[in-house]
Amino acid sequence: MSCIVDLCIVFITLISVAASLTIVRLVKGPTAPDRAVAMDILTNITIVLLVIIGFYFKRFIYLDVALVYGILAFVGVIALARYLEGGL
Amino acid sequence: MTAVVYIILEIIGYIFISIGTFFLLLASIGLIRMPDVYNRMQTATKATTLGALSVLVGIGLIDLWWLPKSLILAIFIVLTAPIGASALARASYKHGVKLWKGSVVDKYKDEKEED
Amino acid sequence: MKKALAIVLAILIFIVFALAFVKIPFGEKMSTYPHYYNPITNQTSNMSLPQHYLTYGKNDTGATNMVTAIVVDYRGFDTLGEVTVLFLASTGVGSLMYVENKVKKKVRRSNAVVETGSKLLFGFIILFGAYIFIHGHLTPGGGFPGGAVIASAFLLLYLAYPKFHAKHEKLSVSESIAGLTFVIVGLIGLIIAGYFLYNFLPFGLPTYLFSAGVIPLIYVAIGVKVGSELTAIVDSMMGVRE
């Protein structure tokens, strides 16, 4: 049982390292579309992080937060895209 | 008998989660290393979609009670991630982001007149 | 010079707040006020307030999610005030953004992928928002996030179709009906038991959908109200396009 918990926390650490690597692109990115790509990637990473943390806590009902991000995260990206192409 | 099946499912699930984590790390490294917006988008979006799906399926296999909800989440990701990525790529082309100097083909420029 | 002064001032204010708040026991049993007095049942208990909620909350309200029990049942009148604040914000945005002669702005159409995808996903997002506020007493979430999810669905249609417009009359009608439901449920409680928002319906079994008395009813009303108010805010900020 302890082995399982250890594996989960290792995955959580690796994925949060991936999240901090996308922040490098947010800081560096020369134009706004680069930063928008970083946000698009970070939403997917966040969904996975929420699911694995919920699994680490063994709480089934915590999955609802990840569901909200899974269905709503792309609306913000589409708002950005429509502004950038001059459609707003 | 059933205990053995559960242990095998758990091992397969952990393998799936490791694959997913690996792809997420690869996606974020590609986001830093690639030269222009379109290359970054192409690397990162595909890799994170695959990584997220793999992690969700793995968690569903470890604890079968989680499988329906994680499959719903996987369906949402499959439906939404390509829409966001394609809208963002089109927007950055129309916004005037130049292609990388090493790219060889630009098919969108020819189709742009019909639009 | 100005920036340094601002930073010094911020640090001073932070120190004052830290000194002021470090003494307050946070969630612990307070030694100086050990008795919690319940004005309705005329009882005193020597538990702290969080302990009292966690011990008696399920029997008092029938809700499994304790945050919902506190927001809608114990502090239901405050929630009515919050919803009213949101209504005032929506009215303020509408009156600020109102222009007499609306200039139609020419904008670029979106492509087929976004249009088809938003048409496909609109129903799913509305369904999911309804799930969030109907299951508010069982799972995390409730009226406010559910309403925000519903407003995001309408925002998606506004983004994808330049000609889309939600009718303001229908929005105000649904918002008023939801607000009236909230107040009428509270007034029925006032008539039956003598205080506002009395939980007059049977509690049922915990962890079932039809449980916790009037809490799901109130949360559905809050969800519809918040959703239509936020949609009205988005609509008035969007302007007229073509």
Add this chain to the structure above:
Amino acid sequence: MDLFTIVSIILIIITVITAIIAAEMKDLLSAAIALGIMSLIVSILFYMLQAPDVAITEAAIGAALSMAVVIFAIRSTERWEK
């Protein structure tokens, strides 16, 4: 120090960096993107502190609505800060 503390420290550092970017950036659209990322990470922090109700509200407001409202404001004024 266990790994869970390290994860929360990483997330807190990301929150501070994105908040500084959102305050200091001259391009207001990039500032809006940084604000969206900050609300994402703050939602994860609420989630790790076992407050799913706050996390779900932050997710529903911060994912789409607040960024869209900021973008509408940028559209009706100017994109570049002087």
